[in-house]
Amino acid sequence: MYQHLLVPIDAGDLAIDLVGYAIALARPMGARLSIVHVLDEAQAEPTAAARAEALLAMADAAARAAGVPCRGECIAGEQADALIVESAQRLGCDLIVIASHGGRARPGAALGAVTAEVLRHAGVPVLVAAGARLQARERAIEVIREEHRGLAAVLQAWRERLRQALAGGLAPSAAAMRAALDYLRAFDGDLHHGKESEQLFRLLRQRTSTLNAELDELDHRHRRDQQLLQQVGRQLERLERLGPAQRPDGLRALLRGLEQYIDYVWDHLGREEGVVLPQAQRHLLAEDWRELEASFAAAGGDAAASAQAVLAGLQA
Structure with a gap:
């Protein structure tokens, strides 16, 4: 052993x-x-x-x-x-x-x-x-993972630009940060998390009860995500009101809030990709996958395009 x-x-x-x-x-x-x-x-x-x-x-x-x-x-x-x-x-x-x-x-x-x-x-x-x-055997799972990677890329890019700004570089524009925040809010809503709760989690609950506690926790975490994003939004609004002398303090506060959110997201995605998706491959039926593929793949291009547009703004 x-x-x-x-x-x-x-x-x-x-x-x-x-x-x-x-x-x-x-x-x-x-x-x-x-x-x-x-x-x-x-x-x-x-x-x-x-x-x-x-x-x-x-x-x-x-x-x-x-x-x-x-x-x-x-x-x-x-x-x-x-x-x-x-x-x-x-x-x-x-x-x-x-x-x-x-x-x-x-x-x-x-x-x-x-x-x-x-x-x-x-x-x-x-x-x-x-x-x-x-090997991932279902297009639905691949789309979910693609959306997770887009989210991770946006979070990493925003955090890196804030760190560079505090080290003496240029901060991302207010418009770019506002677009990033709007993308994260949409991701927490209908763009991704809403689809997971309403479709993937619903189907899993129908096929097995072994994941109920984990799915309940993830639904709760979806709501907690929104609270943390509200905090990031308030810090961004405060930064936009500060004068040049106070901006470093505002940047540090925004970075702390964003890093707290990022830690929460990494834990959330880890649970989904390491626990929920493997169990989905085990328990869901062919018709379940067809339903999920139709739903996630239909919006997958929109999510990817949104992430790419936000990344371009943050990296400009």
């Missing part, structure tokens, strides 16, 4: 799938997880670091929601396989759970080079999660 699992992830869109698989494996064994986000040194730049931070936060939230102890860290270097093996030794892990490929590998394809090298040099057992197990 294994007690400490190492789960190496990268920036691929299947990272949370791998974490969900590792959580399901660790929970009945009473094992804990160490999740390492592996960055190539060439990718160790602010945007990649922010993406790594978001993925680790969501992975941690998914593990905690399932009652699995978890820690995460980001590591960077030239050889990903050597970093993974070294991490397993340093952390005292007795099993490595790794994907056969990053990105969208086809089931049955040969092992990726990194995975093959980890198998060769690990010194501890390695469990390769096959691409067929990890």
Whole structure:
């Protein structure tokens, strides 16, 4: 029986799938997880670091929601396989759970080079999660994940611009920040969370009662999201009224409120992607997926376009 699992992830869109698989494996064994986000040194730049931070936060939230102890860290270097093996030794892990490929590998394809090298040099057992197990099989789930990634990108961009402003750079325009706030409010409403509560959660409640407590908590968190956004909105309004001498204090207050909201969002998305979506794949029927696909895919383009427009404004 294994007690400490190492789960190496990268920036691929299947990272949370791998974490969900590792959580399901660790929970009945009473094992804990160490999740390492592996960055190539060439990718160790602010945007990649922010993406790594978001993925680790969501992975941690998914593990905690399932009652699995978890820690995460980001590591960077030239050889990903050597970093993974070294991490397993340093952390005292007795099993490595790794994907056969990053990105969208086809089931049955040969092992990726990194995975093959980890198998060769690990010194501890390695469990390769096959691409067929990890691959998202429903368009509805992919649209949900695309919307989550758009949300994460907007939050990261806004936070980074505020940090740059406090370090002496230019703050994003008032119009760009107002557009970002409007996007977040829409996301909390009909653009995303409303659809989840009214459709995905409703169908899950019809098919199984095992997730009722988790779904109740997520519905509650949808409402709490709105309260935190109201606070961010008030801080933005205050910033807009301040003169030049008081603007740094206003920027710091807005950044604190936004970071509190971001922490809450990472936990929320971690629960959805690490707990709810895997259970949806297990319990929902074909007709449920057709209904969800029609609903989410119909608005998916609007959500993506909205996120891209907000990002362009924040990065201008």
